[in-house]
Amino acid sequence: MTEAKLAVRGLTRRFGGLTAVNAVDLDLHDGEVHAVIGTNGAGKSTLINMLSGEIAASAGTIRLEGRDVTRMPQPRRAKVGIGRSYQRTTIFPEFTVLENCRLTAQAQVRPRPWHIWEPSQRCQASLERAQAALARAGLAEQALRSAGSLSHGAKRQLEVAMCLATGPRVLLLDEPLAGMGAEETERMLGLLQELKQGHAVLLVEHDMDAVFRIADRITVMVNGSVVASGTPAQIRVDPVVRTAYLGEEHA
Numbered sequence: 001m002t003e004a005k006l007a008v009r010g011l012t013r014r015f016g017g018l019t020a021v022n023a024v025d026l027d028l029h030d031g032e033v034h035a036v037i038g039t040n041g042a043g044k045s046t047l048i049n050m051l052s053g054e055i056a057a058s059a060g061t062i063r064l065e066g067r068d069v070t071r072m073p074q075p076r077r078a079k080v081g082i083g084r085s086y087q088r089t090t091i092f093p094e095f096t097v098l099e100n101c102r103l104t105a106q107a108q109v110r111p112r113p114w115h116i117w118e119p120s121q122r123c124q125a126s127l128e129r130a131q132a133a134l135a136r137a138g139l140a141e142q143a144l145r146s147a148g149s150l151s152h153g154a155k156r157q158l159e160v161a162m163c164l165a166t167g168p169r170v171l172l173l174d175e176p177l178a179g180m181g182a183e184e185t186e187r188m189l190g191l192l193q194e195l196k197q198g199h200a201v202l203l204v205e206h207d208m209d210a211v212f213r214i215a216d217r218i219t220v221m222v223n224g225s226v227v228a229s230g231t232p233a234q235i236r237v238d239p240v241v242r243t244a245y246l247g248e249e250h251a
């Protein structure tokens with residue numbers, strides 16, 4: 001197996017007396033979708049928030065390609081290649097699809113203030129990034145529509161495109177399939193399958209059928225702790241997971 005793109009060790013987050021994430025170890029590899037599953041409140045979003053730098057870790061380390069990024073603030077973490085989408089939608093509905101994407105792209109294009117042509121060049125660079133991300137996410141033809149007029153599924157695709165526009169090497173996706181119909185789910189799964197080429201993908205998801213279809217590895221959290229981690233075939237038959245989480249449905 002290749003060296004982990006993102007290596008997480010002992011990652012912990014306490015909120016007062018509650019340990020929301022408890023000494024979690026996790027390795028994300030290029031070319032893999034690594035699903036993190038668990039019941040409501042298991043700590044999945046808190047884990048993503050620590051990986052993306054939105055909240056600080058109480059303990060533990062996060063390494064991106066060997067470099068310790070644990071205390072790096074969120075904007076710098078995005079710049080070094082950790083991109084994310086959110087459980088709740090973050091698009092600006094009155095802006096076009098392209099403008100939404102461009103906003104996230106813009107934040108990533110390195111400013112060089114001494115260069116007099118910089119503003120227009122930055123603009124051009126972020127436009128190109130945004131267009132490429134939309135094309136990759138299958139939204140090129142919707143670019144000039146207002147984001148608010150997209151279907152629910154297309155809005156979630158846009159959120160993935162906004163994440164892609166930041167040029168990430170690691171993609172952290174928090175419930176990208178939430179609220180989707182069957183057809184929209186298929187489209188998103190196709191997109192994720194493509195995106196794992198060239199990215200390490202962490203997928204938090206409640207749709208177990210989708211998870212067992214697409215994940216290369218699955219980590220199961222219960223009350224902040226990892227109770228099992230392995231291939232879908234291993235997780236399916238894991239006795240701890242079956243009693244703690246899956247029930248008989250996927251056994």
Ligand SMILES: Nc1ncnc2c1ncn2[C@@H]1O[C@H](COP(=O)(O)OP(=O)(O)OP(=O)(O)O)[C@@H](O)[C@H]1O
Pocket residue numbers: 015018020038039040041042043044045046047087
């Ligand atoms: N900012 C916060 N302050 C205090 N407690 C928090 C905070 N954020 C999360 N928690 C608590 O931490 C625990 C884990 O929450 P988290 O949102 O990470 O769960 P989750 O696995 O993403 O759940 P869901 O599947 O419902 O999205 C919960 O008990 C939650 O109430």
Ligand SMILES: [Mg+2]
Pocket residue numbers: 044045046087
């Ligand atoms: Mg969550």
